[in-house]
Amino acid sequence: MISFILSVLVLILGYYVYGSFLERVFGADKSAATPANRLADGVDFVVLPNWKVFLIQFLNIAGLGPIFGAIAGAMYGPAAFLWIVLGSIFAGAVHDYFSGMMSLRHDGKSISEVVGIYMGDSAKQIMRVFTVLLLIFVGTVFLVGPAKIIDGMxxxxxxxxxWVSIILVYYLLSTLLPIDKFISKLYPIFGIAMLLMAVGLLIALFTGGYHIPEITGSTLRNMTSNPDKTPLFPMLFVTIACGAISGFHSTQSPLMARCMGNETSGKMIFSGTMITEGVVALVWAAVSMTFFGSVGGLNEAMIANNNNAAWAANEISLNMLGPVGGILALLGIVAAPITSGDTAFRSARLIIADTFNVNQKTLVKRLLISIPLFVVAFGLTQMDFGIIWRYFAWSNQTLATIVLWTITIYLSNLNKNYWISLLPAVFMTMVCSSYIFIAPEGFQLAHGLSYALAAAITIAATASFIALRYRKQRAALAN
Structure with missing residues (x-):
């Protein structure tokens, strides 16, 4: 219990201390005119109250990640607590805050466009395709996942x-309608429900006599049933994404960058939602380790139910929250992914619109972009859900890595403290590289060889950044 309490406290302290530090490094300007004020169009660029923007951003980025990812990550044991805390503060908050604020400074542009500004046109074109594909994967995952849960309930x-058909109709409406007419009305309700569910589980943890494993020398290890097939590094760092760092967040931040009335709101909206999501992930990781008796009991239960995190989440909610559990489970476990899926499609629409300079004021133009996205997503629902989820997980963390390198170049260009993003960028490069070499959906190479190849890629990426910085410094001196 002590490790869990300290983890929550460190996360909160991290928001106030490190979050303020990030804000100073960026240089948020209270007097600067935001895109929502300068480019208001009544559809995507609309000033919304900070509390609404916070709840919308939280629900956008949360989805199934801090629930399903935390349950699967808890199978590794208390090491999950460390990754959630350190990842949220030193990787996730950096990624989310700067990606959101850089979008804000560049007229609310999509993350692919922001990457292009700092990494060149080739990177921009690759990122446009990569990001749209990721968002379609997200939309598909969050279309099938909730439908399965509702069908079971x-x-x-x-x-x-x-249920897939009903959710698809909802997605179409939320993708097409002005943000202040639909999303801003429903999301705060669902966001509050998800937070209440986490609070309810937290209360149940403290009052139900549950024993949460402590972080000790004996528990800080890979506690999965088959450690050889699921090595803690890099598997844990891809399994728990949205509760620590997630590239998907950077695709959602521009939506809210287009709705902010003041730059100084960024700390609360971007860093704050990341830390809040980290707390939710901590709660779910803790209840998963305790509800089934132990970490070993969790592993046994998951194996017996085909590693179905939706089953585990439903069992935990209904049993720990009592009669209210069903309602909260429906709103929190079902509404959260649905409300991430719809904004995934909305983000994809905006990226394509930015790419081809298609004005989005008219409904017809929004339809022309949106309909093909839904057709592709529906086609993907015919594939095995597990395969889609695994490719989504890796591509999600790969996007986060690319964004961290972009932030590093941005800070380096401005002669600001680029170490805050360089260190997590190097770490995540190693994670994503080794994962694709080791994972079943990757090359399935031996662990030693995989780590060596990943280290070579990480060193090459770091060397490329150092060389780029050196060339720019020499050019600056020459001028």
Whole structure:
């Protein structure tokens, strides 16, 4: 229990101390005119109250990540607590704050456009394709996942495909309608429900006599049932993404950068939501380790149920929260991913619109971009859900890595403290490289060889940045 309490306290302290430090490094300007004020269009560029922007951003980035990812990550044991805390503060908050604020400074541009500004046109074109594909994966995952959960809750009342159809109609509406007419009305309600669910579980933890494993020398190890097939590094750092660092967040931040009335709101909206998501992930990791008796009990239960995190989340909610659990589970476990899926499609629409300079004021133009996205997503629902989820997980962390390198170049160009993003960029490069070499959906190479190849890629990426910085410094001196 002590390790868990300290983890929560460190996360909160990290927001106030490190979050303020990040804000000073960036140089948020209270008097600067934001895109929502300068480019107001009544559809995507609309000034919204800070509390609404916070809840929308939180629900946008949360999805299934801090629930499903935390449950799967808890199978590794208390090491998950350390990654959630350190990842959220020193990687996730840096990634989310700067990606959001850089978008804000560049007229609310999509992350692919921001990457292009600092890494060149080739990187921009690759990022446009990569990001849209990731967002379609996200939309598909958050289309099938919730439909499966609702189908299970309703005992096959409408079949999974019936729920898929209903969710798809909702996605179409939320993608097309002005942000202040639909999303800003529903999201705060769902966001509050998800937070209440986490608070309810937290209270149940403290009052139900549960024993949360402590971080000790004996527990700080890989506690999965088959450590050889699921090495803690890099698997844990990809399994828990949205509760620590997630590239998907950078695709959502521009949506809110277009709705902010003041630059100084960025700390609360971007860093604050990341830290809040970290707290939610901590709660779910803790209840997962305790509800089934132990970390070993969690592993056994997950294996017996085909590693179905949705089943585990439903069991935990209904049993720990009592009669209210069903309602909160429906709103928190189902609404959260749905409300991330719809903004994934909305983000994809905006990226394509930015790419081809298509004005989005008219409904017809929004439809022309959106319909093909939904057709592709529906086609992907015919694939095995597990395969889609795994590719989403890796591509998600790869995007986060690219964004961290972009932030590093941005800070270096301005002669600001680039170490705050360079260190997590190097770490995540090693994580993503080794994962694709080791993972079943990757090259399935021996661990030693995989780590060596990943180290070579990481060194090459770091050397490229150092060389780029050196060339720019020489050019500056020459001028």
């Amino acid at each position: 309703t005992d096959g009342y409408l079949t999974m495909w019936g």
